[in-house]
Amino acid sequence: MLGLCGRRLLAVAATRGLPAASVRWESSSSRAVIAPSTLAGKRPSEPTLRWQEDPEPEDENLYEKNPDSHGYDKDPAVDVWNMRVVFFFGFSIVLVLGSTFVAYLPDYRMQEWARREAERLVKYREAHGLPLMESNCFDPSKIQLPEDED
Amino acid sequence: MLKYIIPTMMLMPLTWLSKNSMIWINTTLHSLLISLTSLLLLNQFGDNSLNFSLTFFSDSLSTPLLILTMWLLPLMLMASQHHLSKENLARKKLFISMLILLQLFLIMTFTATELIFFYIMFEATLVPTLIIITRWGNQTERLNAGLYFLFYTLAGSLPLLVALIYIQNTMGSLNFLILQYWVQPMPNSWSNTFMWLACMMAFMVKMPLYGLHLWLPKAHVEAPIAGSMVLAAILLKLGGYGMMRITLLLNPITDFMAYPFIMLSLWGMIMTSSICLRQTDLKSLIAYSSVSHMALVIVAILIQTPWSYMGATALMIAHGLTSSMLFCLANSNYERVHSRTMILARGLQTLLPLMAAWWLLASLTNLALPPSINLIGELFVVMSTFSWSNITIILMGLNMVITALYSLYMLITTQRGKYTHHINNILPSFTRENALMSLHMLPLLLLSLNPKIILGPLY
Numbered sequence: 001m002l003g004l005c006g007r008r009l010l011a012v013a014a015t016r017g018l019p020a021a022s023v024r025w026e027s028s029s030s031r032a033v034i035a036p037s038t039l040a041g042k043r044p045s046e047p048t049l050r051w052q053e054d055p056e057p058e059d060e061n062l063y064e065k066n067p068d069s070h071g072y073d074k075d076p077a078v079d080v081w082n083m084r085v086v087f088f089f090g091f092s093i094v095l096v097l098g099s100t101f102v103a104y105l106p107d108y109r110m111q112e113w114a115r116r117e118a119e120r121l122v123k124y125r126e127a128h129g130l131p132l133m134e135s136n137c138f139d140p141s142k143i144q145l146p147e148d149e150d
Numbered sequence: 151m152l153k154y155i156i157p158t159m160m161l162m163p164l165t166w167l168s169k170n171s172m173i174w175i176n177t178t179l180h181s182l183l184i185s186l187t188s189l190l191l192l193n194q195f196g197d198n199s200l201n202f203s204l205t206f207f208s209d210s211l212s213t214p215l216l217i218l219t220m221w222l223l224p225l226m227l228m229a230s231q232h233h234l235s236k237e238n239l240a241r242k243k244l245f246i247s248m249l250i251l252l253q254l255f256l257i258m259t260f261t262a263t264e265l266i267f268f269y270i271m272f273e274a275t276l277v278p279t280l281i282i283i284t285r286w287g288n289q290t291e292r293l294n295a296g297l298y299f300l301f302y303t304l305a306g307s308l309p310l311l312v313a314l315i316y317i318q319n320t321m322g323s324l325n326f327l328i329l330q331y332w333v334q335p336m337p338n339s340w341s342n343t344f345m346w347l348a349c350m351m352a353f354m355v356k357m358p359l360y361g362l363h364l365w366l367p368k369a370h371v372e373a374p375i376a377g378s379m380v381l382a383a384i385l386l387k388l389g390g391y392g393m394m395r396i397t398l399l400l401n402p403i404t405d406f407m408a409y410p411f412i413m414l415s416l417w418g419m420i421m422t423s424s425i426c427l428r429q430t431d432l433k434s435l436i437a438y439s440s441v442s443h444m445a446l447v448i449v450a451i452l453i454q455t456p457w458s459y460m461g462a463t464a465l466m467i468a469h470g471l472t473s474s475m476l477f478c479l480a481n482s483n484y485e486r487v488h489s490r491t492m493i494l495a496r497g498l499q500t501l502l503p504l505m506a507a508w509w510l511l512a513s514l515t516n517l518a519l520p521p522s523i524n525l526i527g528e529l530f531v532v533m534s535t536f537s538w539s540n541i542t543i544i545l546m547g548l549n550m551v552i553t554a555l556y557s558l559y560m561l562i563t564t565q566r567g568k569y570t571h572h573i574n575n576i577l578p579s580f581t582r583e584n585a586l587m588s589l590h591m592l593p594l595l596l597l598s599l600n601p602k603i604i605l606g607p608l609y
Contacts, residue, residue, distance in 0.1 A: 056488065060235070063577060071580020072231055078171045085175050086228060086585050089182040094221075095589075098189050099596050108602055109210065109609060110196030 151206035151261055154220070157184045158254045165246045170239055174231050177246055181224040181253075188220040192603055199327070199607075206261040207327060210607040214467045215391060219256045219384050221593065222474065223249060226376035228586050229478050232485055233374060234286075245286060249376055252278040256384055260391065265314050265324040268395075269307070272352075272388060276303055279385065282377040283369060295372035298365040306355030306362070309348035316345070317399065326395060336403050346407045349396045356389030357444045359411060360418020370437035371490070375481040378433065382440050382477060383470035390444070390466050393451045394459065408452035415452075416545045419445035423549055426556035431490045432480045435560055436473060439516065442553065443469045446546075450531040453538045456608040461530025463606030468523040468594065472515045475590035479509055482583050483564065486576045492560070495576075497569030505579045506565045508587035515591075517557040518550065521598045526605075 024035045062069040072082035107113055125132050161180055168176045191213040194200065199209030208216060226249055234242050255274045262268035276299075284296035318324045321332055336342050355362045366386075370378050397404055422441040429435040443465065450462035480490065482505060487495040499506035518524040528550065535542040602609060 058236075061577060062580070069580065071582035072174065073171070074235070075171060078175070082175050082178070083581055083585075085179050086182075086224075086582070089179050090224065090585065090589055091592075094182050094186045095592055095596075098186055101189050102192060102596075102600060102603065105192055105603075108192070109194050111602075111609075114196065 151202045151208075151257075153187060153190075154184065154216075154257055155254065157187070158250060158257060161250045161253075162247055165243050165250070173239075173243060173246065174227060177250075178224050178227050181220075181227065185217070185220040185224065188217045191216060201263075201327065202261075204325070205263055205267065206258075207263050208261050210603075210605075210609065211391065211394060211463060212260040214463065214604045214606075215384070215387055216257060216260050218387075218467055218470050219253060219260065222379060222383050222470075223253045225474065225478075225586060225589055226379050228582055228589075229379060229481060230374065230376045231582065232580075233481075245282070245376075248278040248282050249380075252282075252380060256388075259388060263325050263327055265326060265329075265395075266318070268326075268392070269311060269314055272392065273304075273307060275385065275388070276300060279373075279377065279381065282380075283373045286374040286377070287372040288374065289372060291368070292372035295365075295368035299369040302355050302358075302362065302365040303352070307352035310352040313345055313348035330398060333399050333401075336400060338403050342403055343407065346400050346403055349400060350393065350411075353389040353392040353396070354411065354448070356392070357386060357448050358389070358441060359448060360414050360421060360441065360445060363418070363422070363441045366441055367434050367437040370440070370477075371431065371433045375477060378477040378481075379474045382436070382473035386440060386444055387466045387470060390447050390451060390462060393448070394462070397451065397454060404452070404454065412449055412452050415445040415448040416542060418442075419449075419549045420545060420552065423552035423556060427552065427559060430492060432483065432492045432560070432564070433477065433490050435492070435556065436476045436480060439476075439553070439556065440469070440473050442549065443473075446528060446531050446549075449535055449542075453534060455534045455538065457530050458534035458538075459608045460605040461527045461534060463527075464523050464601060464604050465527030465531065467597070467604045468515070468527050471590055471594045472512060472524060475508070475512045475587060475594075476516060478583075478586050478590065479505070479512055482579070487573060492563045494570070495573050496563055497565070497567045498576075499565040501569055501573070501576055502579050504584060505587075508584070508591065509561055509565050511591055512587075513557045513561040515594060517554040522594060523597045523601050523604060526598075526601055 021034045021036050024033070026033050060074070062071060062074065065074065066076045066079065068076070070079050070083040073079045122132060124130075157180070161177060161184075164176050164180060165173055191200065191208050194210050194213060199207050200213075201207045227246065230245065230249075234245060237245075252275060255271050255278070259268055259271035259275060262271060280296050280300050283299065284292055287295070314324060321329065323329065323332070336345070355365075358366050366381075370381055373381060400407075419442045422438045422445065426435050426438045426442070429438065447462045447465050447469075450458035450465070483495050483498075484490055489495070498509075515522045515524050518528045532543065532546045532550075535546060597604060
C-alpha cells in the first residue's frame with residue numbers, strides 16, 4: 001500500500017520537476033524505499049534522433065497531464081463529469097430502465113391474446129360440432145360479384 | 151412523433167448555446183434521454199401500426215430502425231470527441247449540428263407515411279452525410295469518396311421520384327397506409343418493367359447491391375468515425391426499409407423481375423466476402439463485410455416470404471450494431487497508430503487486453519455466432535432461400551464460411567501474435583472507448599434474449 005503511494009508520489013514529483021524526498025527513508029515493514037533522486041535538478045537531454053515509433057508531436061497524450069484521464073477532455077473536472085454522465089444516463093438509465101421496459105412489454109403484437117383466442121375458438125367449435133376452420137375467409141353468400149359480361 | 155422530433159430539433163440550440171466545456175456533456179446526455187423515449191414505440195399492435203397522425207406512423211419494421219437511429223447519436227458523439235478535440239469551437243458545434251440534422255432527417259424518413267415525404271427525407275439525409283465525409287475526413291481521397299457517394303445515390307433515386315409521381319397520379323394517393331389496401335396487381339408489360347426498375351434502383355444502390363457498391367468502400371473508409379458509424383448502421387438500412395415498403399406495390403412482376411438482382415446478390419456476397427480476405431486496410435475490410443451482409447438482406451427481401459422478412463429485419467438491426475462497433479474499434483486503432491493498415495498495429499492483445507475482449511466479441515457477432523441476433527437473421531434468410539431454391543444453400547454456406555474466415559483473419563491479425571516494436575508508445579484504452587464498445591455490445595446481447603422486437607411486421 002505504502003509502496004503504491006510512494007510510487008504515485010514519485011511519479012507526480014517527476015512530472016512536476018519537484019524533489020519528492022530530501023532524505024532517504026526505508027520502510028521497516030515492507031521493502032519500500034523513498035530516496036532523493038540522483039537526477040533531481042538535472043534536465044533530461046533532448047533526443048538526438050527522431051524515430052518513427054516516437055509519438056507524433058501533434059498527438060496529445062491525455063494521460064500526461066492527467067494520469068486519471070477517461071479520454072473525454074483535457075480538463076480533469078469536465079472529463080470526470082462527462083464520464084459520469086455517460087455511465088449514469090447511458091447504462092443506469094437507458095440500458096437498465098430500457099431493458100426493464102422492453103422485458104415487461106404487455107403482449108407484444110398480441111401474440112398471447114392470439115393463442116388464447118385460438119384455444120377459446122377451438123373449444124367452442126369442438127363443443128358445437130362446427131368445423132375447426134373454414135376454407136372461405138369471408139362468407140360467400142355476402143360477396144356481390146359484378147354481372148358477367150360476355 | 152413530435153415527442154421525438156422536437157427534442158431532436160432542440161438539440162441544435164443546445165449545442166450552440168452551451169458553455170464551451172459542456173457541449174459534449176449536454177449533447178450526450180440529452181441524446182441518451184431521447185433514445186430512452188424511443189422505446190415507447192415498442193407498443194406495437196398485432197394487426198395495425200402505431201398511427202400518430204396523417205404524416206407519421208411507425209410499425210414493427212420502422213420501430214427497431216428508429217430505436218437504433220436514436221441510440222446511435224450519443225454513440226457517435228462519444229466516438230468523435232477525441233478527433234475533434236483540436237478543432238476550434240465553431241467547427242465542433244457545426245459537426246454536432248450535422249449529426250443532429252442527420253438524426254432528424256432519419257427519424258422523419260423512417261416514420262413517413264406519405265411516400266414523397268419519405269423520398270424528400272431520404273435525399274435530405276445525403277446532405278449532412280456528404281458534409282461530414284468531405285469536411286472532416288482524414289485523407290485527400292475523401293473528396294472523390296463524397297462524389298461517388300452523392301452521385302451514385304442521386305442517379306439511383308431520380309427514377310424513383312418519377313415513379314412515385316406516376317403512382318400518385320394513377321392510384322390517387324401515396325399515403326402508405328391507404329396504398330396497402332388500394333394496391334392492384336401490376337400486369338407484365340415493358341412499361342411496368344421499367345416502373346419496377348425505377349422503384350427499386352434507388353434502394354439497390356443504397357443497400358448496396360453488388361454491382362453498384364463502388365461508393366461504399368470509398369465512403370466508409372474516408373468518412374470520420376461518426377460518418378462511418380451512421381453510414382454502416384443506418385443509411386444502408388434505409389435501402390432495405392425502402393425496398394420492404396415499395397415491394398408492396400410491385401407484385402406480381404417481382405416474381406421474375408427479382409431474378410437478376412437475387413443472382414447478383416448471391417454471387418456478390420461471396421465475391422465481397424472473398425475480397426475481405428485480401429484487404430490490408432482495416433476499414434476497407436469492414437466496409438466490404440457490410441456489402442456482404444447487406445447482400446443477404448437484399449436476397450431476403452426479394453424472395454418475399456414471411457421468414458425471409460423476419461430474417462432481413464433482424465439482420466439489419468444486428469448488422470447495424472456490429473458494424474458500427476467494428477468501425478469504432480478500427481478507429482481506436484487509428485487514433486493511436488494513425489494508419490489503417492492492419493498489420494501495422496498487430497499483437498494488440500498483449501498491450502490492450504480489454505480492447506481485445508471487445509474485438510473478440512465484435513468479430514464473433516460479425517461471423518454470426520449463436521445465440522446472437524446476427525445468427526437469427528442469417529439463419530432465417532438461409533432457411534427461406536433454401537426453401538425458395540435448394541441450390542442457394544451451397545452459396546449461403548460458402549458465404550458463412552468465408553465470413554467466419556475474414557472475421558477471424560481480422561481478429562488474429564490485429565490482436566494475436568507478437569506486437570511490433572514500433573507501437574510501444576500506444577496509450578492504454580480510455581474509459582470512453584470501453585464505454586463506447588459496451589454500449590454497442592450490451593444492446594446486441596440483450597436483444598438475443600428477446601429478439602421478437604426486431605423480427606419485424608411478419609412475426
